[in-house]
Amino acid sequence: MFEYFPDNYAWSLAVMMAETCGGAIGEIDEACRPLRPLASVKGEASSLAWTQSWLRVADRVSEHAQVDLRAGRAFSAGRKLQRACTYYMMAERQMRHADPQRMPVYHRMLDSFAGWQATLEQPVERCAVPYEGSTLPALFVRAGDGRGPCMVMFDGFDIMKETICLMQIHEEFRRRGISMLIVDHPGVGEALRLQGLLGMPETERPARASLEYLLGRDDVDPARIGIIAPSAGGYHAVRSAALEPRFACCVAWTGVWDWGSLFEKRLKGQLAQAVHFHLEHAEWVYGAQGVEDVVAKMAPMHLGGIAERIRCPLLITHGGNDRQTPVTEAHQVYAAAVHSARRELRVFTAEEGGCEHCHVDNQAPATDYMADWVAEVLGGHTAPAR
Structure with a gap:
């Protein structure tokens, strides 16, 4: 990097x-x-x-x-x-x-x-996903005419839906015929800052709400809805797909096996931190006070006994030199997801680019790989029709 x-x-x-x-x-x-x-x-x-x-x-x-x-x-x-x-x-x-x-x-x-x-007349529609008496702020990017495949995109620990949109990830999916719903789930972005929705282990709840919202749209194929998320979202996506069987595929854009343990290691200086006031940020995200409270709230956020329940196709991408989330986390998720219909772990190296956390050193190779994989699984296209 x-x-x-x-x-x-x-x-x-x-x-x-x-x-x-x-x-x-x-x-x-x-x-x-x-x-x-x-x-x-x-x-x-x-x-x-x-x-x-x-x-x-x-x-x-x-x-x-x-x-x-x-x-x-x-x-x-x-x-x-x-x-x-x-x-x-x-x-x-x-x-x-x-x-x-x-x-x-x-x-x-x-x-x-x-x-x-x-x-610039971007093809992005602002929408609100009904969620437990509140709403989840979201952006919907439509890929084409008629009912087509769609991915729910969740955030990580310290980014937001606007970050995802600015990265233009959705453009590569749209090019392949895949629509995208980019959601600020509880604990991030507008959901946290403007609506006070706190992060929690049960991320299948906002994921299910996002799925239900898409099922109500006439431009999304209900049988071809998947979920993808970066960084800490690797936990969110896998848990959600494991506990909500209507998701047709799952992409963990960084494998996360035990989010609570990773956070403790970051606090101890054993792993890199993405933001300086790391503990304070976690207190804000989870509504906690002090290290013990943060650790207690994050302790249930691991995939033991969860990853084994995922049945849909699963792709895990990871940077081989990830200094925030060691690649061993991705291997643990892959090893546990034995019942996935099609599981794959793709580790990116320094030689090809994308070896750092969420491939931030060179995002293009991983973005293309994820978009191609989803297009193959959900019935999009990986080349122009003409």
Whole structure:
């Protein structure tokens, strides 16, 4: 992985995420260059500097987009709003959740995202999935006419539906005839920030709600609905597909066998952390207070006795050099899923690209592989029809 900050994994990971989400390397460098002297000093002061530096670039790019809009140049504005959205997202990512500025920054990100969608006429429909007396904010991307296959896309631990959309993952699925419902499930994105829905082990509940929503649409084939999720979502997806047999396939975009144990190892410094205030973020996600409470709430989040129940086709992708989630986790999930109709573990190497966490060092090979696999399983296409 290209490490802009060799002494700071979380910041280097964010740089790669910004590039994957459509950021311009010159603007990314402009945000990061002043931060180099602070990279090895992890704490509130360095995180505040990170936020302010990314905000400066995001605000300027957003202002330029407004100039384009006033001149009637909506297409140009849309490209800038996409980049501004990415930079606001990177700014918010490292903030403490109790910071009073976090929500204003988050809303600027949402506004930029909405502006990008509107000005470039993206094929993305905002929708609300009914869920236990509330709703799950989601984005639906339709692949074609008539009833076709669809994937429910959940998030991980510290990303959101806008991250997935900015990465353009859905475009590769759409190209292959696969629609996608990108959902902020409890504990992430809008579900957490604006609706107070906390994360929990029973992720089959929001997954079932997402499935039921799709069953009510006339542009989705009810027999061809799968589920996919990155990072911690590797637990969410496998558990959901194991306990909700109506899912036609499952993709664990990173194999996760024991999420609680992984988190404890990260707190002890045995594994890399994606965000600096890792414990605080977990407290926010799960509504916990202190290490013991967090660990207790996460302890049930393992796939022992669960992975064995999955019957549908299962693909697990993993980076061979994943520093957050060791590849042994993926092997454990694969070994347990003995009743899957078609199981596969695909580990990406440094030579081919995609060897880091969620393949962030080079996402293209893994994205193509996942999209091709789903198209083969659900009846999409892997080449143009003509």
